[in-house]
Amino acid sequence: MTEITCSSDAFEILKTHINPYAEELWIVALSPQLQVISKEMIFRGTADYCPVHPRDVFRFLIQKNASSFMMAHNHPSSSLEPSLQDFAITRKMHACGKLFQIPLLDHLILSEKNYYSMADHGFFKNLKKSSRWD
Numbered sequence: 001m002t003e004i005t006c007s008s009d010a011f012e013i014l015k016t017h018i019n020p021y022a023e024e025l026w027i028v029a030l031s032p033q034l035q036v037i038s039k040e041m042i043f044r045g046t047a048d049y050c051p052v053h054p055r056d057v058f059r060f061l062i063q064k065n066a067s068s069f070m071m072a073h074n075h076p077s078s079s080l081e082p083s084l085q086d087f088a089i090t091r092k093m094h095a096c097g098k099l100f101q102i103p104l105l106d107h108l109i110l111s112e113k114n115y116y117s118m119a120d121h122g123f124f125k126n127l128k129k130s131s132r133w134d
Contacts, residue, residue, distance in 0.1 A: 002036045004028065007106055007117035010070050013039065018074045018110055023050035025073045027057055029066035030105070038064045047076050052089050054096045061102050069097070072108035072115075080109050080116040090118055 004010050013036065014026055025043040028036055042057055043050050050073060061069055071093060073086075090107045097104040106119035118124065 004030060004034050004036060004070065007108060007115065007120050010072065010106065010108055010117075011110065011115040014072050014108070014110060015112070015115075017041065018112055019044070020076055020112065022046055023048065023073055023076060025050050025052055025057075025071060027060055028070045028072070029061050029064040030068045030070065032067040034068070037066055054093060057093065058096060058100055058102070062100070066102055068103045068105050070106045070108065071104065072110055074110040078111040080111055080114060082109055082116060082118065087123070090123065094124065 002009075002013055004013070010028060013028070017024075017026060023045040024041050026039060027042050028039045031037055038060075040060060042060060043052055045051060057069075057071070071090075086107070086109065090104070093107070094104045104124075106117055107123075108118070109116040
C-alpha cells in the first residue's frame, strides 16, 4: 500500500487523474498508518464548478473503513488559488470529519503540474484556533 506522509505524496498519486476539462473531487481514504485504502472520484462538475455533498463523501469513507482522509479537486483553469467556495467546503468537510471521527487531513487544489495544499498553508491550524469544540 502507498503511504501518504505529506501533500506531495498525495499529489503524486492523484496527478495522473487530473481532468483538464471539468472539475472533479477526489477522496483518498486512509488507514490508521496513513496508507491509501482507496481513492475515488466522488463528483464531476463543469469547467468552473463542482457540486459537493458531505453525505456522499462520508458514505464512501465509512464503506472503506477509513481512519482519516484527504480530498483534492482540480481547477481546469490551472489557477491554484482557492476560491471562497473551496474554503467553505473544506470547513464543512472538516466539521463533518470531526463529527464522524474521520478527520480531514488536507484539501489539495490540483493543476497538471503543481498543487496547493490547504494544510501546508496553515488552513487547518486556523480552523482549530477558531473552533469552540477543541
